[in-house]
Amino acid sequence: MILSGTVVVNSDKIIDDGAVVVDDDTITTVGKRNNIIDKFPSHDETQSDILMPGMVGSHIHSVQSLGRGISDDSELLDWLFEHVLPMEAALDAEQMEAAAKLGYLELIETGTTTAIDHLSVAHAERAFEAAGEMGIRGIFGKVLMDRRAPDGLIEETQAGLNETEELIQKYHGSFDDRIRYAVTPRFAVSCTEECLRGARALADKYDGVRIHTHASENQDEVETVEDDTGQRNIHWLDEVGLTGEDVVLAHCVWTDESERTILEETGTHVTHCPSSNMKLASGIAPIVDYLDRGINVALGNDGPPCNNTLDPFTEAKQAGILQKADQLDPTVTPKESILDMATVNGAKAAGFDTVGELKPGWKADIIGISTDNTQATPLNDILSYIVFAAHGENVEFTMVDGEVLMEDNTVTVVDAESIRQDARRAAESLDIKGTRSPTSS
Amino acid sequence: MILSGTVVVNSDKIIDDGAVVVDDDTITTVGKRNNIIDKFPSHDETQSDILMPGMVGSHIHSVQSLGRGISDDSELLDWLFEHVLPMEAALDAEQMEAAAKLGYLELIETGTTTAIDHLSVAHAERAFEAAGEMGIRGIFGKVLMDRRAPDGLIEETQAGLNETEELIQKYHGSFDDRIRYAVTPRFAVSCTEECLRGARALADKYDGVRIHTHASENQDEVETVEDDTGQRNIHWLDEVGLTGEDVVLAHCVWTDESERTILEETGTHVTHCPSSNMKLASGIAPIVDYLDRGINVALGNDGPPCNNTLDPFTEAKQAGILQKADQLDPTVTPKESILDMATVNGAKAAGFDTVGELKPGWKADIIGISTDNTQATPLNDILSYIVFAAHGENVEFTMVDGEVLMEDNTVTVVDAESIRQDARRAAESLDIKGTRSPTSS
Numbered sequence: 001m002i003l004s005g006t007v008v009v010n011s012d013k014i015i016d017d018g019a020v021v022v023d024d025d026t027i028t029t030v031g032k033r034n035n036i037i038d039k040f041p042s043h044d045e046t047q048s049d050i051l052m053p054g055m056v057g058s059h060i061h062s063v064q065s066l067g068r069g070i071s072d073d074s075e076l077l078d079w080l081f082e083h084v085l086p087m088e089a090a091l092d093a094e095q096m097e098a099a100a101k102l103g104y105l106e107l108i109e110t111g112t113t114t115a116i117d118h119l120s121v122a123h124a125e126r127a128f129e130a131a132g133e134m135g136i137r138g139i140f141g142k143v144l145m146d147r148r149a150p151d152g153l154i155e156e157t158q159a160g161l162n163e164t165e166e167l168i169q170k171y172h173g174s175f176d177d178r179i180r181y182a183v184t185p186r187f188a189v190s191c192t193e194e195c196l197r198g199a200r201a202l203a204d205k206y207d208g209v210r211i212h213t214h215a216s217e218n219q220d221e222v223e224t225v226e227d228d229t230g231q232r233n234i235h236w237l238d239e240v241g242l243t244g245e246d247v248v249l250a251h252c253v254w255t256d257e258s259e260r261t262i263l264e265e266t267g268t269h270v271t272h273c274p275s276s277n278m279k280l281a282s283g284i285a286p287i288v289d290y291l292d293r294g295i296n297v298a299l300g301n302d303g304p305p306c307n308n309t310l311d312p313f314t315e316a317k318q319a320g321i322l323q324k325a326d327q328l329d330p331t332v333t334p335k336e337s338i339l340d341m342a343t344v345n346g347a348k349a350a351g352f353d354t355v356g357e358l359k360p361g362w363k364a365d366i367i368g369i370s371t372d373n374t375q376a377t378p379l380n381d382i383l384s385y386i387v388f389a390a391h392g393e394n395v396e397f398t399m400v401d402g403e404v405l406m407e408d409n410t411v412t413v414v415d416a417e418s419i420r421q422d423a424r425r426a427a428e429s430l431d432i433k434g435t436r437s438p439t440s441s
Numbered sequence: 442m443i444l445s446g447t448v449v450v451n452s453d454k455i456i457d458d459g460a461v462v463v464d465d466d467t468i469t470t471v472g473k474r475n476n477i478i479d480k481f482p483s484h485d486e487t488q489s490d491i492l493m494p495g496m497v498g499s500h501i502h503s504v505q506s507l508g509r510g511i512s513d514d515s516e517l518l519d520w521l522f523e524h525v526l527p528m529e530a531a532l533d534a535e536q537m538e539a540a541a542k543l544g545y546l547e548l549i550e551t552g553t554t555t556a557i558d559h560l561s562v563a564h565a566e567r568a569f570e571a572a573g574e575m576g577i578r579g580i581f582g583k584v585l586m587d588r589r590a591p592d593g594l595i596e597e598t599q600a601g602l603n604e605t606e607e608l609i610q611k612y613h614g615s616f617d618d619r620i621r622y623a624v625t626p627r628f629a630v631s632c633t634e635e636c637l638r639g640a641r642a643l644a645d646k647y648d649g650v651r652i653h654t655h656a657s658e659n660q661d662e663v664e665t666v667e668d669d670t671g672q673r674n675i676h677w678l679d680e681v682g683l684t685g686e687d688v689v690l691a692h693c694v695w696t697d698e699s700e701r702t703i704l705e706e707t708g709t710h711v712t713h714c715p716s717s718n719m720k721l722a723s724g725i726a727p728i729v730d731y732l733d734r735g736i737n738v739a740l741g742n743d744g745p746p747c748n749n750t751l752d753p754f755t756e757a758k759q760a761g762i763l764q765k766a767d768q769l770d771p772t773v774t775p776k777e778s779i780l781d782m783a784t785v786n787g788a789k790a791a792g793f794d795t796v797g798e799l800k801p802g803w804k805a806d807i808i809g810i811s812t813d814n815t816q817a818t819p820l821n822d823i824l825s826y827i828v829f830a831a832h833g834e835n836v837e838f839t840m841v842d843g844e845v846l847m848e849d850n851t852v853t854v855v856d857a858e859s860i861r862q863d864a865r866r867a868a869e870s871l872d873i874k875g876t877r878s879p880t881s882s
Contacts, residue, residue: 079771274759307829314758324514329722388513434821
């Protein structure tokens with residue numbers, strides 16, 4: 001297949017009138033369309049205004065999708081323990097599948113091709129199967145919580161680790177290695193030392209398995225960990241093995257100098273979730289300092305109850321402008337760095353070494369976005385449109401691993417309307433409601 | 442005409458299975474559809490998923506639309522004097538019209554029905570005519586700059602005031618009183634005392650004419666005014682008459698206690714432009730304090746070179762979440778208050794007393810938004826969807842003053858594609874480019 005359009009190879013290189021040749025799951029040729037088109041007469045050609053690497057959602061909660069908008073205007077720990085965890089605990093296997101599919105549908109529609117996805121304690125296999133079938137790439141993990149968790153989510157430590165190992169054996173490297181495993185302790189507050197060390201042991205035992213957890217999102221969380229362990233959170237995580245090049249820490253809003261040094265020296269990946277941090281009043285993460293230190297910073301939308309969408313374009317804009325306001329310096333997060341965070345940095349965090357740029361030999365994870373709209377007019381600057389003006393609605397084409405998941409704005413790999421209907425039904429049966437539900441009058 | 446759907450009357454009242462009856466330019470009845478539909482057999486019915494008051498863009502620069510994305514990652518005064526003002530100065534009458542129409546097209550498409558629009562020094566009549574023809578409501582003003590302005594924008598003081606008065610006489614109250622005048626000095630930095638006092642005199646002379654200017658957006662601006670006048674900016678504006686219930690001050694990021702007291706005591710309106718303030722590294726405006734003081738705070742997208750869209754939904758979300766992060770308190774800007782800022786507060790700032798809510802006797806400025814999309818699924822909370830998840834792309838119907846401007850996602854009042862084409866041509870002829878223009882490779 002040949003994809004043609006303005007090709008954004010990465011944040012450094014844009015090819016006008018370009019083309020990308022895809023064979024099987026791989027990009028084989030990238031260049032000027034004129035130099036390519038005649039050499040591949042048997043390849044079908046598909047056109048988009050802009051072709052770019054698929055976005056990487058480096059910290060999401062697909063299975064929270066049924067709780068979109070259920071707890072606005074509330075603070076992280078209340079939001080989590082009063083609203084979101086009870087919802088997660090209530091989901092049966094069918095509802096979990098409905099939630100995960102809704103999340104993956106939104107990713108496909110809005111241009112995310114790789115996810116680092118924090119599932120729930122139960123029914124993780126439904127999400128793995130859904131992600132596999134729906135064609136997205138990612139690292140996924142059942143959540144581990146062995147203390148401070150509501151009924152229905154708390155597990156005996158070894159039971160959670162055992163189930164994790166079974167899921168690793170079943171799904172890590174599955175679906176042509178699109179689907180990999182991330183051992184996923186929720187956060188230090190809800191995990192004992194045994195649980196956290198067990199997570200590290202599993203990641204060490206299985207090649208390529210990563211660790212994904214929340215860290216230092218909120219001041220109360222940091223204080224709780226300090227009360228528990230006598231240490232700052234990142235020090236504690238480092239002591240029990242939850243730092244390193246195979247570890248993705250979401251948020252890292254509240255870190256001190258010594259903790260940042262640990263992140264830097266261990267090569268730990270940080271996922272920045274600016275909209276979630278803002279909406280939950282968690283704070284503004286010190287991303288500019290992380291970037292200055294060479295820490296790999298990726299981007300994530302977090303979940304629909306806290307963002308309230310998985311649209312990676314609005315998150316890129318947020319990351320682009322929030323640090324400027326916080327630092328009173330517009331140069332700290334140039335749009336090129338934001339595109340990196342939203343694409344190749346996320347792939348690096350997830351451990352996919354040939355994902356996140358459109359280069360020969362790299363995986364064919366490609367999205368096409370339209371410029372036939374007012375927000376792209378005039379199109380004075382391609383990267384500016386991508387980072388500051390485009391929305392997920394402008395994505396018209398999504399390909400992962402060489403497979404077309406959406407074309408001409410229509411999801412081809414599943415029936416989008418039936419996924420939305422299943423999600424509505426599941427939310428109704430669970431009686432999920434926000435404060436201003438549709439029937440209020 | 443009857444419009445039916447879930448009716449968001451205002452932030453307090455939502456009517457499920459509701460309907461709004463529009464006669465001429467006015468809403469005559471609002472209620473349950475079942476109680477309404479049989480009483481108006483001769484009225485056509487149009488359905489939307491959600492009907493709500495049109496958004497009010499309370500500080501925009503329609504005529505900067507050709508400069509979308511031309512100066513990303515730069516600071517306000519550089520951005521203004523190096524990039525945006527030279528572009529404004531270069532626009533001839535045709536190009537100014539193309540720019541304004543592009544801006545108004547984006548407003549119509551994304552659900553803004555009333556604008557407080559800062560034009561440019563020259564060719565303001567092209568924007569007035571365009572706004573009048575295209576059907577939007579608003580207060581508009583030719584810009585006054587009689588010092589510290591580039592060639593092509595600087596005017597002799599009295600010449601600018603004279604032209605302002607001619608425009609007031611021609612356009613204030615025109616197009617069935619949809620179009621009104623706001624005397625528009627750019628900001629204190631670029632206006633002499635004579636100019637500012639002249640602006641006040643004109644507003645006093647003509648009933649209903651307002652004043653719209655920028656104030657205390659940036660620290661360098663505040664220092665410049667202090668160097669010029671020996672006073673903090675809001676004190677200076679107050680001294681020369683640019684505070685009061687007929688004054689709209691955009692931004693007000695950098696104000697001290699005494700200045701806030703002036704804003705409060707004079708009933709001056711403040712327009713919050715969070716994304717612009719973030720992108721230009723201006724800072725985070727003390728909106729929570731303004732709200733606590735009872736100051737009327739409205740919302741604005743500012744201009745396409747600094748936002749980079751006029752989508753009022755993304756701006757509402759930004760306003761909703763930025764203050765939470767800044768104050769570390771998620772309750773400071775509840776979604777109800779954000780909807781007020783985006784609608785009725787803006788109408789109040791603009792001086793349209795019966796705009797911004799869907800109530801009998803109020804103007805028929807109504808938008809319809811779709812919930813048939815993944816980001817609205819499940820629809821657990823109507824206001825949450827509007828404030829935190831919807832984008833301008835979800836607007837499917839736009840009515841101003843009882844006239845349908847867009848229906849079924851298609852702008853009916855003008856040919857959208859020809860406006861976009863004219864804008865592209867104008868940008869090309871001006872050689873407007875960003876740093877990563879479409880032809881970079």
